Amino acid sequence: MxxxxxxxxxxxxxxxxxxxxxxxxxxxxxxxxxxxxxxxxxxxxxxxxxxxxxxxxxxxxxxxxxxxxxxxxxxxxxxxxxxxxxxxxxxxxxxxxxxxxxxxxxxxxxxxxxxxxxxxxxxxxxxxxVTFRKTLDPDPETNLKAIPRKQRAMIRKGIQAGLESVIDESVDRFYEIYAESVRNLGTPVFPKSYFRSLKDTFGKMCEILMVEYQGEPVAAVMNFYFRDEVLPYYGGGSTAARQLKANDFMYWEVMRRAVEKGVKTFDYGRSKKGTGSYRFKTHWGFEPQPxxxxxxxxxxxxxxxxxxxNPKYRLFIQAWQKLPLPVSKLIGPWLARSLG
Missing domain, CATH: 3.40.630.30 (Gcn5-related N-acetyltransferase (GNAT))
Structure with missing residues (x-):
């Protein structure tokens, strides 16, 4: 060997x-x-x-x-x-x-x-x-019923609000929403060229789902497909997304559309313990795996x-959240590429 x-x-x-x-x-x-x-x-x-x-x-x-x-x-x-x-x-x-x-x-x-x-x-x-992975049922209605009641109600609110999902071939609309979302979290954004590279390199294994309200984009997520799994990887919502329950609707649409493709596993990806994303995923009935x-x-x-x-990054995060969006998009890629 x-x-x-x-x-x-x-x-x-x-x-x-x-x-x-x-x-x-x-x-x-x-x-x-x-x-x-x-x-x-x-x-x-x-x-x-x-x-x-x-x-x-x-x-x-x-x-x-x-x-x-x-x-x-x-x-x-x-x-x-x-x-x-x-x-x-x-x-x-x-x-x-x-x-x-x-x-x-x-x-x-x-x-x-x-x-x-x-x-x-x-x-x-x-x-x-931790990561969150769950086996999907071939029946979308069964998957919806498996989601805890309060979270299921959020999804239904998004449906009732008239939200719709579409597949975008371009990264442009996705990038605008994602850049705003991560700035609001205090995190530097990757360069747009990174997302173009992912889309161009992985082709059909990389798909962007866009959530629209009255024809305007309010949330978006880049998903990876591999074997019989789907992994929503980079996602975010605009300011309007929270009131419309667009993020809840978005991940449900990823799940629903994945089942239509024959996908058997929904991989909600990595979260840090004790964070908002960790709590959000547990509300969907997913069990954390170390x-x-x-x-x-x-x-x-x-x-x-x-x-x-880490407390030493707290002031940086607070300052980043206050940056004008164009400035965060200018500086962010230089920092984000070093985070690993």
Whole structure:
């Protein structure tokens, strides 16, 4: 067995391996390498283990270098899941050992492996993030009834308000809504080119659902489709969305439309414990599942704490929320690309 570095010629073999491994995720696809490099400007190191000419394990890595935040090697940056995929623990160990060697060569602060399941390697794990995943019924009405009563009432209010959902091929309307939404949360927005890259790179696996009220956009979400799963990933609403219950209606429409496509799993994605998004997802009847983000400390002496719950970022968040939207869209992409 030999650990090698991915080249573009390996894309077909890499993705065939991902398709064949049930524990692999959308974020393990090789095209994320293009997005990280071309849209966000980060170096990538996609490692794979090969035996007798066949790929037997993979580990995608991105290098985030930031003077403001940290210098880290991550699997995978800007993605909720990552880590190694291998059927044999010995293969996994070889890939992760190679990643640790690479992290030391790059002199990063830490290596971060965003595992959906624990690896059992004994590395420090940060107890911060959870994910929410649920099996869908083929009958939309059954899925609606499975949503707790109070949340179901919010969805019905959106329906009664006359909200409609459409699929947008362009990122333009989505970006305006998303930029406003994340500014209101105190978070820098990604460049529009990042979302164009996701749409262009992943094609039909990347879909934008737009919620309209009387023909005007009020909420939008970019969804990823992989195998028989749907993952609403980047979403937000305008000022009018809250009163119209547009976000509630939007996620219901994602669920309803996904069932029509034969999707069996709704992945509500990652949330930090104790946040508004965490509470919102539990109101839908989803049970939180811990994410196992594992760390290998290289230069750092303690686990990183780069998240909005950290008190030292509180003043920054409050100031960002007050920025004029055009200013946040101008400055935000420079900061967002470094968050990882």
């Amino acid at each position: 030999e650990v090698k570095v991915f080249t573009s010629a390996d894309a077909g073999r890499w993705d065939a391996f991902v398709a064949d491994r049930p524990e692999a995720t959308f974020f393990h696809l090789s095209d994320w390498r293009k997005v990280l490099e071309n849209a966000l400007g980060h170096a990538t190191y996609y490692l794979y283990a090969e035996k007798a000419g066949e790929i037997v394990g993979i580990l995608p890595l991105g290098h985030i270098r930031s003077r403001l935040f940290s210098n880290a090697l991550i699997s995978t940056p800007f993605c909720v899941y990552g880590g190694s995929v291998a059927g044999d623990p010995a293969v996994r160990d070889a890939l992760e050992a190679a990643a640790c060697d690479l992290a030391r060569d790059l002199n990063v602060d830490h290596l971060e492996l965003r595992n959906l399941q624990p690896s059992g390697a004994g590395r420090p794990v940060k107890d911060l993030y 994410l196992h983000y594992e760390y290998e400390l290289i230069r750092a002496k303690e686990l990183p704490d780069i998240n909005p719950l």
